[in-house]
Amino acid sequence: MTTPPRLEVRNLSRSFDGRAVVDDVSLTIQPGQVTCLLGPSGCGKSTTLRIIAGVELQDAGEIHVDGDLICDTVYRVPAERRRIGLMFQDFALFPHLTVAQNVAFGLSGSAAENRARVEAMLDRVDLRRFIDAWPHELSGGEQQRVALARALAPRPRIMLMDEPFSGLDNRLRDDIRDTTLTILKDEGTAVLLVTHEPDEAMRMADEIALMRHGRIVQQGAPYNIYNAPIDKQAVAFFSDINVIRGVVRGALTDTPFGQFLAPGIPDGQEVEIVIRPQHLKIDFDRNGQGPLPTAQDGTPARGVVSRARFMGNESLVEFRMDHDGSTIKATVPNVFLPSPGKPLWLTIRRDRCFVFPVGD
Incomplete structure (x- = not known):
């Protein structure tokens, strides 16, 4: 029996004021795979992410996780029960909580189990020494790694990432991206990354879905997207x-x-x-x-x-x-x-x- 993909999106559509923002989008992501939604600002990438996360409703289409329907236009699993992690451009750490408390925020085990998971995740991002620090005491790159640890601590099946590295300087961005990619691969998490930067997509993605005007116009491995573009606009984007x-x-x-x-x-x-x-x-x-x-x-x-x-x-x-x-x-x-x-x-x-x- 064929194992279903970790995430499957079928014919997703969403309109605002009569304008199609997401138009018949379909994609699949396997465990441990990184897929990048790549396109210019306003093409529907973030709206697609919000629908998958459960914070926006679609007008048409279905979302399946591990073969199970989690959302269509009638049935909807609440966002908090989807086991989907989120990372955004702003790190959104709670300023009144320590690093340990931030990372433990989404955990539901015993105090001892949660502490062990927090320590393990901070070890993965090389921030164990800051376990009792406050967010304002950390640099931007350190805050981003804490946000990554917090997002991964509940062991999400899927990670949705919306321009998560755009607030970092170039040198630091490369280091954080590489660290993030290694951890996500090791955890076997299916990743959907939104970006408008071709270099970031080429660096991180196993597969790129090139998006324009709400539609996926081309999808495939970075090498194929770059060397066999579908049209002039696809060439010019890279x-x-x-x-x-x-x-x-x-x-x-x-x-x-x-x-x-x-x-x-x-x-x-x-x-x-x-x-x-x-x-x-x-x-x-x-x-x-x-x-x-x-x-x-x-x-x-x-x-x-x-x-x-x-x-x-x-x-x-x-x-x-x-x-x-x-x-x-x-x-x-x-x-x-x-x-x-x-x-x-x-x-x-x-x-x-x-x-x-x-x-x-």
Whole structure:
């Protein structure tokens, strides 16, 4: 017999004032799996989380935990009985309770059992020494780890996390995310993480559900979402993009960078060829004459440097292209800061381009 997923959401919908905020959302999460709801602000991520948590009612759809129905439009298990943990951007620690009392807040065992669980969870987040401290005596990162310990202390089957790390500085955020991920995996907790930051989703998620206008438009492993995006907006959500337009003739599109395949797109259809800056190649050997390009790199096209900036581990160079005056961005490893006005030849990695019909 097949084991049901820890969390299964079926066709969830919710509207406010006639506007669909959550529109037919479905997803499944297994024990120990981290799924990220990724999308821009206002796309319905937090509302989806609130419905699963039981603090918001859906207009349609069902929620199942370990195969059991916990909520539809008629039947509803109260939020406090769902064994679902919550973590939000604000740590929401009780200022009048000690660290130990905060972590023990959701526990229902004996005093001895609760104390043992509190100590065990504080050991996991390396804060045992602060067991009798007050929240105001802790740093932001320490407060976040206490919030994690409190959320996990009752052994929730599912953890819902809504932008939980956005209030931390970058260096601390990485440390706390890694600690959190390790503990959640060890506990076998199914995690649904909401974020609008692609880097966070790529770092933490086993699966990403890309959300837009209340709907999940693409779902899969981070590698697949990044390397096989469904449309131009999906590419742009993860990185800067360059866009070159062309028209399909015989499943090919002519551009200043050579011909690009456009399989399955009818003749006469205008398309957008989308490429990330890191997949443009500067042809340093060409200088207008050099060797012929490879089939993979296509035809070189000339541009003039408009500006260059060092970004830490790479340089971002912007070009004004000779063929149409458009701006194209390229990233180059390490330090490369050519002077404005310098002409250079560029090629495009054909195997790293995405071709989408205009209007899709």
